[in-house]
Amino acid sequence: MNVKLFVATKAFINYKGKILILRESTKYSDGTNSGKYDVVGGRVEPGQKFDESLLREIKEETGLSVKLGRPFYVGDQRLGVSSGKSSGHFLNVLRSQTKSN
Numbered sequence: 001m002n003v004k005l006f007v008a009t010k011a012f013i014n015y016k017g018k019i020l021i022l023r024e025s026t027k028y029s030d031g032t033n034s035g036k037y038d039v040v041g042g043r044v045e046p047g048q049k050f051d052e053s054l055l056r057e058i059k060e061e062t063g064l065s066v067k068l069g070r071p072f073y074v075g076d077q078r079l080g081v082s083s084g085k086s087s088g089h090f091l092n093v094l095r096s097q098t099k100s101n
Contacts, residue, residue: 007043022039023036041054054068
């Protein structure tokens, strides 16, 4: 089994009590949620801090400039491990109270 480890950050962008949800493009070859809905975020690049990575992902995916809140959840997610297929193991750091400028 070929297990890959990914570190990812995600943001709950809260605007007037609504959370921004995006649909991942089916054209993104490196994606793990192709065609599915998720909150904004992505993988941390080598040498990049979590905050920098999350701000970069938010800007890339939405064009928004935001102010980050404190993390409210840190956990891991294993994709495809039980099936024996190539899988990903993600560490997710979720941020709350993110508001657009």
